[in-house]
Amino acid sequence: MDKNEKLAGLAFLLLLGGLGLASLFIVLFAELAEEVMDQEVSLFDDFIINGIQAISSTTMDTIMFVFTEMGSVWFLTLSSIIILLVLGVKMKDKWGVLFFIIAVGGGSLLTLLLKNLYLRDRPSINEEIDAIGYSFPSGHSMGSLIFYGFVIYLVIRTHQRPWIQWTVVTVLSLLIITIGTSRIYLGAHFPSDVLAGYIAGLIWLMLNLIALEWIQWHSKSPVPAVHALRQLLGPLYKKLLTKVPFFSK
Template sequence: MEKNEKLAGLAFLLLIGGLGLAVLFIVLFAELAEEVVEKEVAQFDNFIINGMEAGASKTWDQVMFIFTEMGSVWFLTVLSLVVLVVLGVKMKDKWGMLFFVIAVGGGSLLTTVLKNLYVRERPSINPGIDAIGYSFPSGHSMGSLIFYGFVIYLVIRTRQRSWIRWLFVAILGMLIIMIGSSRIYLGAHFPSDVLGGYIAGLIWLILSLVALEWIQWHSRSPVPPVYALRKLLGPLYRTVRTKLPFFNK
């Protein structure tokens, strides 16, 4: 029982840490969005765009087109159906299914809301690479980070060998970066759009995973997390009161 209390208390602390991390990224996104609105990111955007244009070639055009398609709505929709089947049929994880839908579906809705809030024009309009509508934040970047980030979470939680899990993590992490880079290379987004998409996507992903972990720990643990947290911090509280007499005044 004591071990369960400690584990539940630590789980609660991790959840609080996740929420704190989400708040930090919310602040970062707000700062970036303010600079975008005030058009103070031009130098940052131009530096990266010029660097990519210097290395452009027909081969890279084809490669980047493939990567941008791997972050498109149709592609992620197909993969999402596959993930839902795996979660429902193989893993029997109803909570995982629910929060996967919340993460991916809610992320898509949030992208639309943010785009219409900031109404930033794109560097170029090209329906062939899904470059229509407003630019900030990048929908491809945000959607791919949420989707592939959730898959990374699922992979880490599997019982596969450690090297296999981390290989998948590295591959999917690189894929997220390349999808965002492809949007800049193909002229669909400014670099600050991609950065904003990553930050916004990370915020929503963290909140979704924190909620999922909370539900799972609360449903599986025999000890209420809040009670366990009091037990975990109790000795620290008593030590503070002993060492600092003025604390009792």
């Protein structure tokens, strides 16, 4: 097996592994949704809410309002336009543009679909913080994970300097967590809504990035995917057969 075939085979295995991981998160989301519908998460929700409310203050109200706006529709839409300009004009990455639109736009539609599927009422209604409509899953949490997660992917994918990568990953990861926390603090969502938003957002983001990586790799690799996988696993399969008594007879 030459180097190209080996690399192609490993890339294909990574893609399969990503699909497997996404499947596990789908199961996790389904289990959480079932617990929510059966009203079996009240202890979890109450514990988190009480802990967050313990740090409430006028200053904290302002801080949390700022963070919740960073996950709002208007802010993510404006930020998405900037990312699209960078991808399309500066980087000329047509596939990046397409899958960014699918990830962010499709994520918004998926959020609406899930909300109208589970029909969970909010802890409180407040139009000033976009706390209207149904509660499960949290749209701010899901949207921020998809958007900022995609930005993290772009920074890593473009091979920026290590300190830049670590800074972006750390800052945006903390931002995603804080946005979700702000929704609980401001009374817009239950903690289980936020957790569900993170899980659903992660699933959707992973599927889009897997598809994007697959297309980019497939368009550049001179080795067909199935052939690469066969070449990679063939020697392992033959070795396994010689070690298992039943097959070696």
